[in-house]
Amino acid sequence: MTTDSTRTLFDFDSGEGAPWRIVNDGVMGGKSQGFSEIRDGALRFTGTLVTDGGGFTSTRVDQRMDLSGYAAIELRVRGGGRSFELDVDDGTLRGFRPVSRRGAFPTSGDWQIVRVEFADLQTSVFGQPVRAEPLAPEAVRSLSLFIADGQDGPFELEVDWIRAAP
Numbered sequence: 001m002t003t004d005s006t007r008t009l010f011d012f013d014s015g016e017g018a019p020w021r022i023v024n025d026g027v028m029g030g031k032s033q034g035f036s037e038i039r040d041g042a043l044r045f046t047g048t049l050v051t052d053g054g055g056f057t058s059t060r061v062d063q064r065m066d067l068s069g070y071a072a073i074e075l076r077v078r079g080g081g082r083s084f085e086l087d088v089d090d091g092t093l094r095g096f097r098p099v100s101r102r103g104a105f106p107t108s109g110d111w112q113i114v115r116v117e118f119a120d121l122q123t124s125v126f127g128q129p130v131r132a133e134p135l136a137p138e139a140v141r142s143l144s145l146f147i148a149d150g151q152d153g154p155f156e157l158e159v160d161w162i163r164a165a166p
Contacts, residue, residue: 006074009065009143010162013041020045020059023144029055034147043159051153056148058087068138070164072117079107079148079157086116087144090136097125099132102146107157115165 020036020043034047034057045059073086085102090101101123103116123132143162147155 002074005166006105007067007070007164008161009073009164010043010061010159012038012043012160015039015041018061018063021129022057022059023056025054027051028054030056032057032082034059041160043095045147045157045159046155047146047147048154049149051152052148055063056146058144058146060087060142062142062143065164067140069166070166072115072121073143073162074113074115074165075105075162076104076111076113076160077107077157078109078111078160079110080155080159082107082127082147082151082155084157085146085148087142087146088116088118088121088135088140089142089144090139091141092132092136094130094132096123099130100124101135102133 015038022034022036025032026032030053031050032054036045036059047057083104083106085104087100087102101121103121105114107117118135123130
């Protein structure tokens with residue numbers, strides 16, 4: 001079943017909503033630093049990526065969402081040309097480890113709408129590809145934005161809104 005319209009999951013105009021938290025590669029010995037805040041009507045994810053010893057940072061929101069009937073997540077973003085990833089977590093485990101489901105999206109210096117299809121999400125456990133059953137859209141429990149593009153240096157991603165799309 002599909003729906004005829006989009007559903008707004010996050011609109012950052014109010015500055016309110018579930019808190020987004022940072023997970024840096026320090027959990028594995030890396031030195032990348034990320035920061036997130038809601039300011040001027042957008043989620044701002046900024047920091048510095050350091051590929052030596054790690055090479056990623058992310059911002060995550062824990063919020064249960066039933067996305068049954070939707071096929072993708074759309075985001076209105078601006079990011080200066082770097083590539084970012086969206087992770088959609090439905091709680092799937094491989095043994096005791098969570099299965100990551102990520103889809104990459106490009107950015108530019110201008111606002112643009114990007115679309116990440118559920119069917120195109122790549123599955124992995126701690127960065128190693130694994131086979132996993134398709135995403136359970138009725139069981140989504142968090143969304144994360146990652147940068148792990150292999151380029152050392154500062155980054156910035158602004159997100160105006162995030163919505164589920166047919």
